[in-house]
């Protein structure tokens with residue numbers, strides 16, 4: 001098993017039919033019918049590694065819910081294909097230019113596993129819309145001639161699905177552009193295919209520093225020894241590793257699960273970055289939570305745990321990502337501000353700077 005357990009082996013042995021899936025989990029005949037109905041609309045495939053984390057008997061297992069199609073995906077009453085208007089903000093196919101100084105560059109429409117909650121469900125895993133080399137070259141050219149771009153977020157799909165050579169061609173080209181200061185890579189492989197994070201890949205990436213990686217863990221069950229090793233390899237290559245999670249109903253929308261995810265990430269030296277409100281994408285409605293769920297979670301974390309364990313809660317939109325939290329500012333005027341702490345205690349601080357601030361009694 002040891003020698004077989006390469007990322008290539010994982011990729012060629014992915015599970016994408018019910019009979020293979022039944023080697024990992026119990027699937028009732030009703031569920032099998034539902035999967036068959038849902039897969040006509042949205043592709044699914046699961047790495048043997050990720051499937052091995054599934055609970056055999058529990059259909060509500062958080063790993064199963066992220067990976068196995070549900071009939072609920074066909075109930076799309078208010079979801080949209082592209083609520084973030086990425087298509088209309090793309091000067092070249094797959095390159096999204098929303099902020100003046102940075103772009104998101106989708107270089108692959110494939111992933112190791114197709115997450116049921118994927119925000120780019122409209123093209124990820126859909127074979128008709130494969131990212132072409134022509135599109136990638138056009139994107140690189142656009143970055144080259146647009147001098148305001150100092151930060152390129154290489155994403156997808158999953159860029160780590162590309163071979164080391166292809167990925168290196170893209171990164172090398174971006175690195176040769178003077179105004180590109182940092183290159184970020186967004187990949188879920190540390191979670192769904194940790195075997196992908198080889199020493200060879202990390203050595204290649206380290207040639208093009210500053211490189212940053214953001215990954216995507218949603219549940220503490222995903223924080224395995226293999227995942228920790230993958231993170232460690234990147235960190236040793238000098239690559240800071242951050243995490244973005246999606247807030248998903250029934251998976252991570254309660255304080256204890258979220259806390260144990262965040263604490264587990266810190267133990268792996270992965271820094272929590274964003275917690276996304278689930279985008280209103282067609283086929284993801286069963287994962288949506290009210291805005292108050294995320295706000296409550298942040299209230300239950302901030303102050304109660306390590307400051308940098310707490311991600312920013314983000315609502316993404318066509319006008320950019322908007323971080324949300326309930327205000328700690330009770331009142332503000334020219335003379336003083338009233339502030340609220342995590343336990344709801346308030347204090348008043350002076351805030352004039354043109355005269356000596358009065359010292360507060362502590």
Ligand SMILES: *Cc1c(COP(=O)(O)O)cnc(C)c1O
Nearest residue numbers: 096097098099102103104153321
């Ligand atoms: C998320 C995103 C970025 C990066 O945003 P940060 O807040 O800097 O991480 C850039 N461009 C687009 C289109 C994005 O969606």
Ligand code: SF4
Nearest residue numbers: 111114115118157188
């Ligand atoms: S890894 Fe990311 S892009 Fe790929 S299916 Fe999952 S959420 Fe979508």
